[in-house]
Amino acid sequence: MQIYTKPEELRRLRHELTLAGKTLAVVPTMGNLHDGHLSLIEKAQSLADLVICTIFVNPSQFGPEEDLDAYPRTPDADLTALRRYHVDGVFTPGVEGMYPPGDETRVTVPALSERHCGAVRPGHFTGVATVVCKFLNMIQADFAVFGEKDFQQLAIIKRMVTDLFIPTEIHGAPTLRADDGLALSSRNAYLTGDERQRAPDLYRQLVLARDRILQGERDFEGLELSAQDALVRSGWRPDYFSVCSQQTLQPASATDTDLVILAAARLGQARLIDNLTLNLKG
Numbered sequence: 001m002q003i004y005t006k007p008e009e010l011r012r013l014r015h016e017l018t019l020a021g022k023t024l025a026v027v028p029t030m031g032n033l034h035d036g037h038l039s040l041i042e043k044a045q046s047l048a049d050l051v052i053c054t055i056f057v058n059p060s061q062f063g064p065e066e067d068l069d070a071y072p073r074t075p076d077a078d079l080t081a082l083r084r085y086h087v088d089g090v091f092t093p094g095v096e097g098m099y100p101p102g103d104e105t106r107v108t109v110p111a112l113s114e115r116h117c118g119a120v121r122p123g124h125f126t127g128v129a130t131v132v133c134k135f136l137n138m139i140q141a142d143f144a145v146f147g148e149k150d151f152q153q154l155a156i157i158k159r160m161v162t163d164l165f166i167p168t169e170i171h172g173a174p175t176l177r178a179d180d181g182l183a184l185s186s187r188n189a190y191l192t193g194d195e196r197q198r199a200p201d202l203y204r205q206l207v208l209a210r211d212r213i214l215q216g217e218r219d220f221e222g223l224e225l226s227a228q229d230a231l232v233r234s235g236w237r238p239d240y241f242s243v244c245s246q247q248t249l250q251p252a253s254a255t256d257t258d259l260v261i262l263a264a265a266r267l268g269q270a271r272l273i274d275n276l277t278l279n280l281k282g
């Protein structure tokens with residue numbers, strides 16, 4: 001597995017692959033790889049001849065009060081996992097490499113960023129869109145794969161790529177869950193033993209809300225409030241629980257058919273996010 005740290009090396013790789021008529025997929029990550037990431041890699045491997053991952057804990061997507069310093073960093077274990085998964089290369093830039101002195105351009109996708117995680121974490125999605133835009137420009141991959149667990153992030157990246165004519169095809173990969181339903185996430189590492197037992201509550205509330213909508217419930221606000229109440233009663237601090245249109249991420253209306261229920265809530269030190277999509281056609 002090749003380790004790349006400089007954009008020039010990526011440009012050379014892209015040039016060689018183009019000459020050889022080969023395709024390239026990228027899986028951007030912040031490291032601390034778990035099975036969820038590995039399923040993104042499998043998806044990337046099904047799409048392209050070569051796969052590279054990025055590992056970069058991106059400071060610009062963390063707010064001043066957030067967990068940038070505490071964010072789990074496991075570089076040796078990550079490289080071992082990537083080798084085991086036959087990933088062809090990994091790009092591990094430093095902060096100065098991604099944000100050199102004088103850097104000031106930022107990418108913003110305002111409407112899709114205004115609610116949900118964007119409202120609770122001001123500036124977060126500008127940080128994500130900016131770093132992903134930099135990666136896509138540097139790597140010039142044919143495909144990029146992101147987890148559907150971060151539904152809002154994926155929607156924002158798809159919008160950005162369309163709006164900026166970035167010639168990389170964006171793919172989502174389904175959320176991987178533990179047997180009890182908890183979505184795999186690096187932030188699950190913050191859960192204590194007792195919190196880990198209670199962590200599937202968030203998914204259970206999503207399933208309950210989804211089932212009630214499928215049974216004909218259209219009082220979305222009522223559903224949102226009862227899910228939040230249930231979470232509060234079991235010791236969570238919900239940030240949001242929202243039934244939305246998949247396209248706009250605005251609150252769903254009775255005529256929307258492609259829905260997504262987005263949720264984020266805090267349990268102890270961990271802030272967990274999850275979602276479920278549902279389609280009401282037919």
Ligand code: PAF
Nearest residue numbers: 028029030058128131150
């Ligand atoms: O989802 C993530 O891990 C990050 O937000 C990403 C897309 C790698 C950008 O830093």
